[in-house]
Every structure is written in structure tokens, then in C-alpha cells.
Amino acid sequence: MTTTEAAAAVATQAERTPRRRRHLGGAARATMILTYVVLGVLALVYIYPFLISVASSFKTDADATQNPLSLLPETWSFAAYERLFTTVPLLQWTANSAIITIVVTVCRVFFDSLAGYALSRLKWRGQTVVFAGLIAVMAVPNVVLLIPRFLILKQLGLYDSFAGMIIPIIIDAAGIFIMKQFFESIPVSVEEAARIDGAGVFRTYWSIVLPMARPALITLFILSFQGSWNEFSHFLISRQSASLNTLTTGVASLTSGQLGSGNQYPLQLAAAVLMSIPVTVVFFIFQKRILSTSEGGEKG
DSSP states (O other): OOOOHHHHHHHHHHHHHHHHHHHHHHHHHHHHHHHHHHHHHHHHHHHHHHHHHHHHHSOOOOHHHHHHTTTOOSSSOHHHHHHHTSSSSSHHHHHHHHHHHHHHHHHHHHHHHHHHHHHHOOOTTTHHHHHHHHHHHHHHGGGGHHHHHHHHHHHHOTTHHHHHGGGGSSHHHHHHHHHHHHHHOOOOOHHHHHHHHTTOHHIIIIIHHHHHHHHEEEEEEEEHHHHHHHHHHHHHOOOOOOGOOOOHHHHHHHHHTSSSOOOOHHHHHHHHHHHHHHHHHHHHHHHHHHTTTTTTHHHH
16 A cells, blocks of 8 residues: 555544544434433423412412412412411411421431441440341331320320421431441541541541541431421321421411311412422532532542
8 A cells, every 4th residue: 555545544533533523413412402302301390289389379269279380370479478477377387397407417416326326336246136126117117107206105195296297206216317328438447547546436526537527427317307398107107286387287287277268279389489499509509518428428
């Protein structure tokens, strides 16, 4: 092959390569567009009920009944929100929910992480049995435990009190499992220096390991906040007085028609929209730190 022929072959190959790359790029682009379209449709299906809730909260009772799926009210009305802050004891429900949520969230973050550390780092008799029991509790539906929990609260004299609403849910089996698995991903060598310096078990946990578990702690914080804020079944069986109503049980009373006749869809949905604001704010504040799963290890 002469030099001219070799140069021509190289030029031909160079011309074919960009075309192939452009062809592959076009196929990949089409696949990406199709993926985004499918994800967009699924997101719309998931978000649409919430959009209906927001739109219906500004409707009249008649409009919400006749056009339940419409996203545009025929007549914009703020009557539902006015009733929430006048007729309905919304502020009392919110205060009760806030108190319970703060206490439960703080306790869960502390006790779940402490128990997770004990299961992952300490060696003690019966550890395997306790962990198996933890998995078993996670496998049991929560509704199955409602009647035993109610009987225990009655026997201990905690029924219809803040203590009875808070104490049974300050520890969560799923939170302990999450923290245990995260602690096991941290090398044991990071604790050796603290032990050489004479640090005890709790000091090592608090000063060395816990700061490295920040991503798991933030995840546990959000799950605990959301779970206790939206808790319904436990509050339903642990209290009877109207003064101890939380937002979930209070809104449930609205759905049963206790505050008037009619379906009261706008009133119920307005309360649901206001309920979702704190959880949404907390999630958007901490979402970047949830995704930074390597943050704790890098800082260690």
C-alpha cells in the first residue's frame, strides 16, 4: 500500500468514526428523552393527588363535590382556611403535634443511634437474640401491636396523657437497624486512638463515631420527624380527650363530620395542606445532606 492509499484509508476511517459517534449520541439522546418523559408521567401521577388537594382547598363545598378532579376552582374561596383558624382548634392541634414530634425525634435520634452502636460495636451475651428480635419487630405490622399497646397503657395508667402518647414511640426498630448498619461501615481503627487515650465506650461513641455518622443521623432525623408528625394509629388508641388531639387525629375528626354537615372536602384538604408544610420544609433543608452519604467518612 502506497503512502497516498494509506492516507486515504485513514481519512475514510476518520470520516466514519464521527458518523458512528453521532449515531450513538442520537440513540442515547432519544433514550434519555424517553426516560425523562416516562419519569415525568410517573411524577405527575404521583403528584396529581396533592395538586388536587391544594386546588380543592380553595373551592367551595359545592364546587369540590361537582368538580373533584379540577385543578382550577370555579370560584376561589378562602373560607376553608378561615374556618381552620376560627372554628377549628387548629393551633392547639399544631402545638400538641409539635411538642410530641420534637420530643420523639430527639429521643429517637439519641436512643436509636446508641442502641445501633451497642449492636454493632459491643460484644455481649444475647446480642444475636436481641438483633433477631429487632428484625422480628420490624416484620410485624404496626396495626397488630395496637391492642397490646392499648392494654399496656391502661395498666400503667398512661392512657389519655402526653406520656402515653410519647413514651411508646421514642424508640424505633427501623432506626436502630439503620444506625447499626451505618456504624458497621465505619472502620474500627478510627476508635483505637480514642481507646489508647483512655476514652470510655460512651465517649468514643459520642465524640468519635457519632460525628462520622452524620448522614445516617440526618436520615434518621427526617424519618423520625415525618413519622411522628404523621403518626395516627398510635395517637388514636393512646388518648381520648379532645384537648390531646394532634393534627392527624384532629383532621380525622373533620372527616367524620363532627364540625358540621356536608362532605367538607375543602376544610379537610386545607388542613392536610397545612399539615404537609413542616415535613416538606424539613426535607428540602436536609435533602442535600441525605444524598451526601460519604460526608461522614470524608470528615473522619
